[in-house]
Amino acid sequence: MTVKFRSNLLPEGALIEYVPSGAYVKVSAVDPVTREEVSIVGDPRSGAKRLSLEAVKKLEFVLRRKQSQKEGAARGQSPVTRGKRSETPSGWDL
16 A cells, blocks of 8 residues: 655655554655655554654655755765774774
8 A cells, every 4th residue: 555645845745655564564655756765664553644654754854864964065064973983992893
């Protein structure tokens, strides 16, 4: 089942797909313009509307993050790197 869902950040809407898998359902949200895709896994008893909203919220988060990274790169800011330590590695890190 595929449903079209609209939000403020997604003027063209988002495509929502539900894939049941046992006791859970995988919900994918795709932005048709950027072709960015995210997915969540939830309880089917939550209802299609709630699962759709959660998937679209995650898609909007990803799109906002990518947009802010592009704006930061345009201003000459370096991207934030995670997990990089400045100290010397210990024997466990080798």
